[in-house]
Amino acid sequence: MYAIVRTGGKQYQVAAGSRLRVEKLAGEVGDTVELSEVLLVADGNEVKVGRPVVEGARVTARIVEQDKAKKVLVFKKKRRKGYRLKKGHRQPYTALEIKEIL
Template sequence: MYAIIKTGSKQYKVAKGDIINVELLEGAKGDSVEFGDVLFVFDGKEHQVGAPHVTGFAVKGELMGETKGEKLTSMKYKPRKRQNHKFGHRQTYSKIKITDIAKR
């Protein structure tokens, strides 16, 4: 059984036991998280497509902590002015372990 959920303006394909990195969520390590925006559910025999969400389903997970993504670097440059500025960004993510895909 797998589902497609929406969180943080992104969509993720998840199954029971998967570990995913989503945009930062509030909570401490070990807290439970529930995703109500389920867009698609497939149980092995039949599928359910939401319009826009599948009613009656929720995906539950456990917050495993925080992790950081890769560093992105960029540079601003102004020709003939001897100006350049290099900067970087590293996004923080929440690590989630999917524990259950169930009906509410």
């Protein structure tokens, strides 16, 4: 059994017991979150597609980690002008462990 959920403007395929990184969600490590924007649920031969979401379907997950991704360096330069700019960015994320698909 698997489902397609939407969170943080992206879509993810999830199954019970799987782990995934999503855009930062509010909550502490160990908290339970509910993903209610379920776009598709597949259980064996039966597939339910939502328009846009499947009514009554939800996915429960546990927050495993709240952290930042690896640093991405941004370097800008304009030739012959002496303009150089170096910045770094670390995107925050939330790691989830999927408990069940209801």
